[in-house]
Amino acid sequence: MIESFAFSEVVRKLANLIRLGKISEVNGAQVKVQIGRVTTGWLPIISTASETTSWIPISKGEQVVVFSPYGESAQAFVLRSIHYNNFSAPDDKNSASFKTKANIKVDSDQKISANTKNGFEFSSGNTNFKISDGTIELSSGDAHINMSFNSISLSTGDANVQISSSGIQLNCGSSTIDVGSGNISLSSGSITTNPLICKCAGGL
Numbered sequence: 663m664i665e666s667f668a669f670s671e672v673v674r675k676l677a678n679l680i681r682l683g684k685i686s687e688v689n690g691a692q693v694k695v696q697i698g699r700v701t702t703g704w705l706p707i708i709s710t711a712s713e714t715t716s717w718i719p720i721s722k723g724e725q726v727v728v729f730s731p732y733g734e735s736a737q738a739f740v741l742r743s744i745h746y747n748n749f750s751a752p753d754d755k756n757s758a759s760f761k762t763k764a765n766i767k768v769d770s771d772q773k774i775s776a777n778t779k780n781g782f783e784f785s786s787g788n789t790n791f792k793i794s795d796g797t798i799e800l801s802s803g804d805a806h807i808n809m810s811f812n813s814i815s816l817s818t819g820d821a822n823v824q825i826s827s828s829g830i831q832l833n834c835g836s837s838t839i840d841v842g843s844g845n846i847s848l849s850s851g852s853i854t855t856n857p858l859i860c861k862c863a864g865g866l
Contacts, residue, residue: 675733685724707740719764
């Protein structure tokens with residue numbers, strides 16, 4: 663009888679060591695997990711908890727692994743998460759991906775640095791910010807700013823301003839002002855100043 667009970671207890675503890683389930687309730691950093699027909703009590707989740715820490719909001723329905731040291735559910739903790747139907751892996755399996763519906767906050771006492779070989783791009787609605795080797799581009803609707811090693815370009819619609827080491831050029835439709843190398847040139851169908859540069863009567 664005693665041997666039978668001891669054997670049953672060993673089987674129970676082995677069965678409880680590692681279990682799969684889905685998060686059924688969330689309370690801050692603790693969750694309840696439904697395993698078959700059984701729902702656990704409040705359990706902690708594995709996360710980074712030190713001077714360098716990270717936090718990803720928990721979602722109801724996440725498929726997780728519940729570990730119970732020595733088979734005792736009172737000491738259990740949760741490891742997140744396993745992709746499945748409701749929370750599937752991204753379509754592009756060859757790209758690193760981070761997707762969230764939550765706000766993102768970065769808080770550091772030191773500088774933040776990133777180094778990429780092929781550039782960086784950030785988009786929000788109709789606004790796009792892009793950095794590549796030697797070039798920075800910012801666009802919002804029809805407005806564009808482009809900076810390279812030796813020039814800055816600003817444009818919107820058919821108007822453009824180009825600033826470079828050789829001078830400044832302003833374009834708007836068929837009109838152009840070019841400043842550079844000690845010269846100023848104007849090109850347009852007609853030129854009007856206000857006030858007039860010269861008001862002559864009777865010719866020269």
